[in-house]
Amino acid sequence: MRQSDKALVRRACLGDTGAFGELYSIYAPELFKYACCVTGSQQLAQDAVQEAVMCAFAEISDLRNEDAFKGWLFKILSNVCKKQLSRKIELYAVGDAGDMPDEGTDDFELSAQLRIALEGLDAEERMVLLLSSVNGYKSREIALMLNCSASTVRSKLARTLKKLRLELED
Amino acid sequence: MNKKDRNALNAFRSAYEGAEMPELPDELSKESIVNMLDQKEVPKTKRRKKYMPLKAVLAATLAIAVIAGSSIVYEGISAGVKLQKSYTSQAIKTASDYKEIKEIFEKINKQNNNTTWFGSRLFGKATADLAQEEGLGNASGNNSNVGKTNVQVEGVDEADIIKNDGKYLYRLVFDKLYIISLLPADKMKVAGTINIYDDIKIADKKTSDVTQSGSEGSASGDQSGASSGRTDAYYPEYDYLYEDGAIDADEFYIYGNTLTVLGNVCDFTTGKGYKTFVNIYDITDISKVTLKKQFLQDGLYLSSRLIGGDLYILSNFSVNLNSDEVFMEESCIPTSGYSDNIKTVPANDICIVSEPDYPSYLIASGLNLDNLKAGANTKSILGAGENAYCNAESLFVARTKCTYTSNVLSDVVAEIYTPGAYDCLTEIYRFSLDDGKITFDCKGAVDGTIDDGQFSMDEYNGYFRIATTGSDKKGVTSGGVYVLDKNMKTVGKITGLAKGERIYAVRFIGETAYVVTFEQTDPLFVIDLSKPESPTLKGELKITGFSEYLHPVGKNLLLGIGKNGDLNGTTPGIKISLFDVSDPKKPIEVDRRIFGGNSASRDFTTDAWYTHKAVMVYSEKNLYGIPVWASDYSSGIKELFLTIRIENNKIINDYLYPLSEDNTGYYSIDCRGTYIDDTIYISADRFVKAFSMTDGSLLGEIEL
Numbered sequence: 029m030r031q032s033d034k035a036l037v038r039r040a041c042l043g044d045t046g047a048f049g050e051l052y053s054i055y056a057p058e059l060f061k062y063a064c065c066v067t068g069s070q071q072l073a074q075d076a077v078q079e080a081v082m083c084a085f086a087e088i089s090d091l092r093n094e095d096a097f098k099g100w101l102f103k104i105l106s107n108v109c110k111k112q113l114s115r116k117i118e119l120y121a122v123g124d125a126g127d128m129p130d131e132g133t134d135d136f137e138l139s140a141q142l143r144i145a146l147e148g149l150d151a152e153e154r155m156v157l158l159l160s161s162v163n164g165y166k167s168r169e170i171a172l173m174l175n176c177s178a179s180t181v182r183s184k185l186a187r188t189l190k191k192l193r194l195e196l197e198d
Numbered sequence: 199m200n201k202k203d204r205n206a207l208n209a210f211r212s213a214y215e216g217a218e219m220p221e222l223p224d225e226l227s228k229e230s231i232v233n234m235l236d237q238k239e240v241p242k243t244k245r246r247k248k249y250m251p252l253k254a255v256l257a258a259t260l261a262i263a264v265i266a267g268s269s270i271v272y273e274g275i276s277a278g279v280k281l282q283k284s285y286t287s288q289a290i291k292t293a294s295d296y297k298e299i300k301e302i303f304e305k306i307n308k309q310n311n312n313t314t315w316f317g318s319r320l321f322g323k324a325t326a327d328l329a330q331e332e333g334l335g336n337a338s339g340n341n342s343n344v345g346k347t348n349v350q351v352e353g354v355d356e357a358d359i360i361k362n363d364g365k366y367l368y369r370l371v372f373d374k375l376y377i378i379s380l381l382p383a384d385k386m387k388v389a390g391t392i393n394i395y396d397d398i399k400i401a402d403k404k405t406s407d408v409t410q411s412g413s414e415g416s417a418s419g420d421q422s423g424a425s426s427g428r429t430d431a432y433y434p435e436y437d438y439l440y441e442d443g444a445i446d447a448d449e450f451y452i453y454g455n456t457l458t459v460l461g462n463v464c465d466f467t468t469g470k471g472y473k474t475f476v477n478i479y480d481i482t483d484i485s486k487v488t489l490k491k492q493f494l495q496d497g498l499y500l501s502s503r504l505i506g507g508d509l510y511i512l513s514n515f516s517v518n519l520n521s522d523e524v525f526m527e528e529s530c531i532p533t534s535g536y537s538d539n540i541k542t543v544p545a546n547d548i549c550i551v552s553e554p555d556y557p558s559y560l561i562a563s564g565l566n567l568d569n570l571k572a573g574a575n576t577k578s579i580l581g582a583g584e585n586a587y588c589n590a591e592s593l594f595v596a597r598t599k600c601t602y603t604s605n606v607l608s609d610v611v612a613e614i615y616t617p618g619a620y621d622c623l624t625e626i627y628r629f630s631l632d633d634g635k636i637t638f639d640c641k642g643a644v645d646g647t648i649d650d651g652q653f654s655m656d657e658y659n660g661y662f663r664i665a666t667t668g669s670d671k672k673g674v675t676s677g678g679v680y681v682l683d684k685n686m687k688t689v690g691k692i693t694g695l696a697k698g699e700r701i702y703a704v705r706f707i708g709e710t711a712y713v714v715t716f717e718q719t720d721p722l723f724v725i726d727l728s729k730p731e732s733p734t735l736k737g738e739l740k741i742t743g744f745s746e747y748l749h750p751v752g753k754n755l756l757l758g759i760g761k762n763g764d765l766n767g768t769t770p771g772i773k774i775s776l777f778d779v780s781d782p783k784k785p786i787e788v789d790r791r792i793f794g795g796n797s798a799s800r801d802f803t804t805d806a807w808y809t810h811k812a813v814m815v816y817s818e819k820n821l822y823g824i825p826v827w828a829s830d831y832s833s834g835i836k837e838l839f840l841t842i843r844i845e846n847n848k849i850i851n852d853y854l855y856p857l858s859e860d861n862t863g864y865y866s867i868d869c870r871g872t873y874i875d876d877t878i879y880i881s882a883d884r885f886v887k888a889f890s891m892t893d894g895s896l897l898g899e900i901e902l
């Protein structure tokens with residue numbers, strides 16, 4: 029992390045929304061793209077990023093390691109995405125799903141190949157795949173984000189890749 | 199990582215990078231976000247709704263197992279609004295010959311040509327990872343001051359990754375079993391090790407770089423998650439999926455001077471896929487442990503139980519329907535036996551309960567550890583199992599079976615559980631056990647799915663009881679408790695408990711069932727089962743948070759270990775509750791403790807949520823222990839072991855033993871606690887630490 033960005037984290041810790049906004053803008057496209065792929069819905073992704081940002085700003089004073097900002101943000105976003113998906117299921121249960129888009133019957137167009145790849149995976153598998161292959165996180169870092177052991181991440185990734193191979197080979 | 203995986207990863211990465219994604223919406227522009235933060239008062243502590251629990255994910259996953267041509271027997275629709283089904287119990291019919299079996303599989307093959315199978319989910323490690331079912335009954339001594347595995351039924355031992363015989367601690371780490379002399383605690387040492395892999399004797403085992411313990415290996419990839427010295431090349435969970443001869447040692451038993459390890463070995467060369475192995479070692483001389491016998495049976499290891507010296511082993515064997523005509527007969531007949539004498543299971547030991555819908559078997563074997571020469575006894579049933587309950591006389595294996603009733607195909611493709619889209623039932627196979635001999639009796643079924651693994655089942659006074667979560671046509675869930683007779687026919691039931699909720703924990707104690715359901719608050723239901731024909735709801739209690747595991751404390755108290763919560767659902771943190779159930783009509787939460795924060799970036803979790811075996815029970819001291827993970831992205835993970843005592847209807851905080859604290863990723867997994875007298879021994883995959891339970895001081899430690 030650049031020194032100037034670390035300064036932004038410290039300012040954000042003191043409640044400076046502008047500084048937080050600057051930091052956010054660095055990662056916003058990545059966060060949104062990640063949320064879109066995990067939730068399969070633009071609307072859910074937008075809600076998830078908004079909620080994650082609110083949550084992160086409320087808790088940033090607890091962030092002790094400035095370098096960890098990005099991973100920490102992804103951890104919060106991953107938790108929020110999981111919540112979004114379970115909330116959607118709850119809404120179905122009480123018959124109040126409204127216009128909530130379905131995962132898989134997404135409200136945006138993905139490239140055919142990416143769509144095929146993601147369709148066969150559940151939310152956690154998508155997270156592990158995206159965090160490792162696209163964002164380049166190591167299994168121990170993903171473990172911290174998804175609150176599981178690194179070995180679980182590795183076995184999840186192995187399983188995901190096996191499925192991916194089958195999907196892409198088809 | 200192998201080449202194919204790397205290619206898949208690269209293909210995905212290019213697809214991702216090349217994909218056109220939606221533009222960042224205006225609502226997510228920097229200005230909008232800053233505006234939002236400026237306008238809204240961001241609360242320091244937020245009210246949260248629950249996250250999708252792991253068990254619900256599992257249920258959802260299982261619900262995806264779409265089965266065509268269900269064998270539900272509809273006996274009409276009752277006067278009620280909800281579609282009621284009743285199931286006929288089904289008795290045994292054995293196959294007349296292998297030809298009959300082959301024909302059945304060919305028929306399934308034809309039926310399923312256009313069906314999407316999610317078989318690996320049902321039978322693969324995914325189930326084991328998520329459900330983590332199974333956990334006293336160590337045969338080596340009855341000393342009540344020596345820690346034993348926390349089990350469901352007294353006298354029926356359950357395998358685990360750690361056992362303690364009062365002198366040695368046995369610890370399984372991947373494919374290696376460490377024997378550690380514990381006394382004195384400040385001079386613990388590794389007295390012996392067993393390399394399980396070296397003792398696997400399948401014909402086509404490869405001896406490449408798959409599982410060479412201690413070698414540095416040369417494979418690329420991140421090694422940080424594995425224990426020291428391990429690499430991707432022989433990381434068991436990873437290899438498990440691909441490599442012939444790779445093994446996954448799951449758990450073990452200690453019985454007298456016999457140590458028995460159970461797990462899986464890959465054996466794709468025979469077309470059978472996975473085999474369950476049972477390695478039986480003589481540990482009379484710890485420094486010279488010898489393999490006495492090895493037993494193998496087809497299929498993925500599901501569960502096991504040890505009653506006296508009788509070991510019962512269950513596996514799910516998924517038949518490869520892609521075999522050609524010649525190979526078909528070979529691949530669809532299960533085999534079992536000691537490694538020097540593996541035989542096909544005789545046709546008259548293969549039971550055809552009903553027209554099977556899934557190309558798989560549940561294989562159950564019994565063998566006597568005191569008399570290995572007597573051979574093993576194997577029964578195969580067309581079907582499969584997910585959870586096992588066992589007492590001294592009977593074994594019950596349950597399986598969820600769902601029929602997809604929605605037309606929304608995208609739900610299936612996206613693997614999203616849409617309530618109401620599936621019609622689920624639980625099939626239960628009943629076996630009689632006698633001196634290592636196993637006999638299949640009959641099969642029954644009830645509505646709904648099991649949510650609390652083996653604890654959802656129980657047998658008392660000849661009646662089998664089971665708690666399930668069912669749902670109506672609109673997908674509104676509710677809990678139910680069913681009572682079945684010896685013929686697996688439902689004689690009584692109570693349904694509609696907690697509409698809109700799912701069951702999270704169950705404990706049957708004598709004539710009473712305690713059921714925890716959860717949506718936003720946690721009702722604890724007390725159900726009177728004294729009259730099997732008419733179970734009645736006696737009382738209920740609503741509190742925030744919920745219990746994942748219930749443990750009886752004396753006659754009148756129940757200890758609940760679960761998740762913290764507020765009126766909106768769960769919040770991060772571990773909740774330990776103490777319930778007074780002396781008055782079944784009025785259960786009371788007499789005390790509670792919350793461990794952990796209230797933050798989306800920090801979580802406190804415990805393995806006790808997922809397996810009862812992670813709960814250490816020291817009855818003599820009224821002391822209970824659980825491993826705790828305190829995870830914080832910015833400061834890493836702290837591993838701790840928490841002990842509490844129950845005194846005068848109160849939870850007393852005992853100790854929070856520090857285990858490790860680092861941010862390097864080399865943290866450990868699979869933590870368990872055990873004890874000898876006043877010393878607590880805590881072991882994860884990389885260490886054993888001994889602490890004084892009198893003053894909490896560290897007495898000794900050893901690295902594995």
